[in-house]
Amino acid sequence: MTILSFFSRASRSFNGYPACSKLLVLCTLSSGGLVAYSESQTDVSNTSVEINAKDCKKRRVVVLGTGWAGISFLKDVDVSAYDVQVISPRNYFAFTPLLPSVTCGTVEARSIVEPVRNIIKKRNGEIKFFEAECIKIDAANKKILCRSTFDNNLVGNEEFSLEYDYLVIAVGAQVNTFNTPGVVENCHFLKEVEDAQKIRRSVIDCFEKAVLPGLSEEEQRINLHFVIVGGGPTGVEFAAELHDYVQEDLVNLYPTVKDLVKITVIQSGDHILNMFDERISSFAEQKFSRDGIEVQTGCRVISVSDKEITMKLKSKEEICSIPHGLVVWSTGVETRPVVKDFMGQIGQGSRRVLATDEWLRVKGCADVYALGDCATINQRKVMTQGYYSRVKKC
Amino acid sequence: MTILSFFSRASRSFNGYPACSKLLVLCTLSSGGLVAYSESQTDVSNTSVEINAKDCKKRRVVVLGTGWAGISFLKDVDVSAYDVQVISPRNYFAFTPLLPSVTCGTVEARSIVEPVRNIIKKRNGEIKFFEAECIKIDAANKKILCRSTFDNNLVGNEEFSLEYDYLVIAVGAQVNTFNTPGVVENCHFLKEVEDAQKIRRSVIDCFEKAVLPGLSEEEQRINLHFVIVGGGPTGVEFAAELHDYVQEDLVNLYPTVKDLVKITVIQSGDHILNMFDERISSFAEQKFSRDGIEVQTGCRVISVSDKEITMKLKSKEEICSIPHGLVVWSTGVETRPVVKDFMGQIGQGSRRVLATDEWLRVKGCADVYALGDCATINQRKVMTQGYYSRVKKC
Structure with missing residues (x-):
């Protein structure tokens, strides 16, 4: 899974070239530094950091999904600055390119999965994980509704809600049957x-x-x-x-x-x-x-x-x-119902997937980010000739 | 799975001691040579071998089950003398002592199973295997009724019957719930x-x-x-x-x-x-x-x-x-319904498991053998003092 560390390496190599940083954001898509970065762009003049220091309370980041996008974010997010919670119906990351090999036994299923809890343990255990499915995003009240996916014998609440300051949607997509019968x-x-x-x-x-x-x-x-x-x-x-x-x-x-x-x-x-x-x-x-x-x-x-x-x-x-x-x-795949519902709420109902700006911020909804298969970037023309030639020299 | 070769080794070491051969049968339980051996005891004077040579047709042995007993039999049966067919709802042998380790991931499931077809390939492929369950033994007509265990989409016949000259019952036992509700x-x-x-x-x-x-x-x-x-x-x-x-x-x-x-x-x-x-x-x-x-x-x-x-x-x-x-x-375990039904047919209905003599022949039914968890041996007192001291010297 060296591909996951590509972003970190890319990040280091760009350090000396501030002008390239926007391009970096475009390239990385799912870098965990995104929330912090774009926040520093928008909130540069306010005193939220000081307020938080007073409150001794970190801002809450809720991440939906543990696929390529979600896990890449988790590997880089600054756990000292944010209180991170992850929701996914699967408690593992799967190296999907090898799935066809699993069908024929060339590769054992256990070899292509990595438990999410192993991954977050490496982040000092400060990330919380809940095995559940997000069934509703309530952007107006900044909370999400989740349901446990265990089919039987659940003692306690089956549904629960979580509040967030920032939401990262990385739920991927689902199989598209085109409603074909059978x-x-x-x-x-x-x-x-x-x-x-x-x-x-x-x-x-x-x-x-x-x-x-x-x-x-x-x-x-x-x-x-x-x-x-x-x-x-x-x-x-x-x-x-x-x-x-x-x-x-x-x-x-x-x-x-x-x-x-x-x-x-x-x-x-x-x-x-x-x-x-x-x-x-x-x-x-x-x-x-x-x-x-x-x-x-x-x-x-x-x-x-x-x-x-x-x-x-x-x-x-x-x-x-x-x-x-x-x-x-x-x-192929289509958008998941929870994302479709959310798109309806924020006036993106006619689109195929969530539209974000080049900072991966969902258009029309503050403090919500989307990445991976559930989103697409509507980018401004940042790759001007100047930037491009600079990058080529890097 | 060296335990499986124990019987063969034991068999070789006893070769020089004909007096021990009965004890050997008791010890081996599931040796594949059994059918041939006990048949040579009973049919020693008839001309069945010559008749078969004329017909150019081997006698048919049907084996039910691919657990410890069934697989041990298959490893030793003389495929040149018999036409062997195996019926089991599982197309693999499982090394059951390691099942508790599989529950905790200490051992991978794939490590404790061996496909039956791999095993029979080593016997020159002359053994036929069918993945199905025997649902009825018809001892009077020397045939068994089988049903495929595939739950859907079976093209062709779902039930079929097989005729046998010798039947080896090694179906094991099933979980005993004592009819406890829930x-x-x-x-x-x-x-x-x-x-x-x-x-x-x-x-x-x-x-x-x-x-x-x-x-x-x-x-x-x-x-x-x-x-x-x-x-x-x-x-x-x-x-x-x-x-x-x-x-x-x-x-x-x-x-x-x-x-x-x-x-x-x-x-x-x-x-x-x-x-x-x-x-x-x-x-x-x-x-x-x-x-x-x-x-x-x-x-x-x-x-x-x-x-x-x-x-x-x-x-x-x-x-x-x-x-x-x-x-x-x-x-613990109890007898499977197919064996219970068969026990009823042959007047063993009041027993817990099938009774066999020391040659593993089912009592009250010609040409049917039973071994493993579905049977018990009602042995004659062959272990006299003389035999016992002879064995100790071996």
């Missing part, structure tokens, strides 16, 4: 560690099902048909990992069905990995073609049942269904 | 790998619940009260592992509640570990007392809810309830 019930996702572990078990289950007595070859083929909806980086990486897993390990354990396995990637656009350079897309498509992974482009999935996927071929306006053994849905 | 719904068990993983997550959940805002100290104590019902080896080992886990790791991560944790062992008898020598029981009780693990003896649990355990104190005939955060139920 997706939630019948598809696997690949966003959380539990998802990856569940896929791993299900892939093996498909093979065990396929070798049960009494199945026709056609039924075996169906059980061993793995479909990935979405040809983005996650879907493509999973397809590749699954292919290697099947060819290197599973064919040895299930030799009778080794020729019946099929992997299909369904993509609505004309190419997989179409957010990257065309050469990358076509390389991936050619590699998949050689490996026998089928890529169906120009298809929009309209429903998924436990037995088959129904989709529309864009070119022909034709509807077809294909039977499957397992479907992984990786078509 | 146990299945509200208690954890510690019999399967999934159980251990679930306990691990739940222990952490109890700590996370306890440190949520707004709980009184009493409520925190309840969430951190871990109760183990059953003072046998499993319960005692789990209590000890949990104590170490709490003291060595969790108090550092949850310092605010470190003094509120309590572990209680409830035992119906007068002592824990009462199947062992009295010195062992009292050593364990004294150690637990020093460690602060409470042992409540002479208590019979009469019901468990999600909030509390209700029990009767045997001495006073008094009923009391104690609130809990998590309960682990480890009061």
Whole structure:
């Protein structure tokens, strides 16, 4: 996780160049010094520090989320100056780029998670963590409502509220099903560690099902048909990992069905990995073609049942269904309901994600910051020619 | 897993002493050579081998279960002489003595399991494995009925039957709840790998619940009260592992509640570990007392809810309830329904487990063998003084 220390190193190297500091803020996105920094910009003339010293009370910073953005903030925030509380439904940070490897057992799930409490222990234990979900942001009263995510047997209050002086929203995003019927019930996702572990078990289950007595070859083929909806980086990486897993390990354990396995990637656009350079897309498509992974482009999935996927071929306006053994849905993310609700409160209801200025301050709401997948920066043109040439010299 | 090779080594060392061979059978219990051996005793004069040679068809051995007994059998069975099929709802062998360590993360679950397909691959792949549960033994027609355990999306037949010439029952036993109300719904068990993983997550959940805002100290104590019902080896080992886990790791991560944790062992008898020598029981009780693990003896649990355990104190005939955060139920095992049903068919309905003779042949049923926790040997007095002194010399 050396990437996390990149920001600190960048921060040090910029120290001698005050003119670069704004650019630094843009680059770091999630640096923990942000609250302090932008506050010093806005409150430079007032006496809040003196008031706090009198009150002997630190200002309260509440952080929502323990993903990349939230944890990066926690690693740098000045705990001597702020009373920091963190809310997240997961008490660990997950190194998400390795999730596809967990699905095939190449990497053990435990190897890609780090308990939040281990991380905050290194900050002298002054950060408080609560395993709960924020269900409502009340910006007018500067407080949030949270609910514990434990499903049973909770002694005490299940809901609680926390007050804040500064709120840092880093809750990320959730899987986008585009409200396609049957997706939630019948598809696997690949966003959380539990998802990856569940896929791993299900892939093996498909093979065990396929070798049960009494199945026709056609039924075996169906059980061993793995479909990935979405040809983005996650879907493509999973397809590749699954292919290697099947060819290197599973064919040895299930030799009778080794020729019946099929992997299909369904993509609505004309190419997989179409957010990257065309050469990358076509390389991936050619590699998949050689490996026998089928890529169906120009298809929009309209429903998924436990037995088959129904989709529309864009070119022909034709509807077809294909039977499957397992479907992984990786078509991207959408904003979480709590953020949508908050966006409605502050007049950003028509946007896709929260808009912030270049200091990551949420537009239209004082003392609230947003970073990571739930936010986007509407930046002013700070990268003038002057700044840019200065940076190049650094 | 060197213990599994013990039988083979024992087998070799006894080779020169034919008189010891009966004792060997008693000792090995689950040796794979059993079917062949006892068959050679009974069929020594018939021509079945010649008939089979004519038919070019091996006799079919069906094995139920992949625990200690079943896997030991598979490691030794002569695959050149028999057509072996294995049925089990789990496609792995689990090294069960380490389950309590998995609950606390000392040992990773993946380290204590070995896929059945890896094991049978070493036998030249001639053994067939089906991941399913045997739901009915039809001894009259020499066949078994099986059902796949996959909960959804099975293409093909969910139930199938297999015919056998010899059946080896090694299905083990299941958790015994004594029909106590609420146990299945509200208690954890510690019999399967999934159980251990679930306990691990739940222990952490109890700590996370306890440190949520707004709980009184009493409520925190309840969430951190871990109760183990059953003072046998499993319960005692789990209590000890949990104590170490709490003291060595969790108090550092949850310092605010470190003094509120309590572990209680409830035992119906007068002592824990009462199947062992009295010195062992009292050593364990004294150690637990020093460690602060409470042992409540002479208590019979009469019901468990999600909030509390209700029990009767045997001495006073008094009923009391104690609130809990998590309960682990480890009061022993009982016979599985499929074995009970089979016992009814063959006139053993009044027994606790299947009775076999010293060749592990089920009494009252030809060509069916039983070994492991689902069976007991009614042995003839083969250990005469002569045998015994001979063995001592070996």
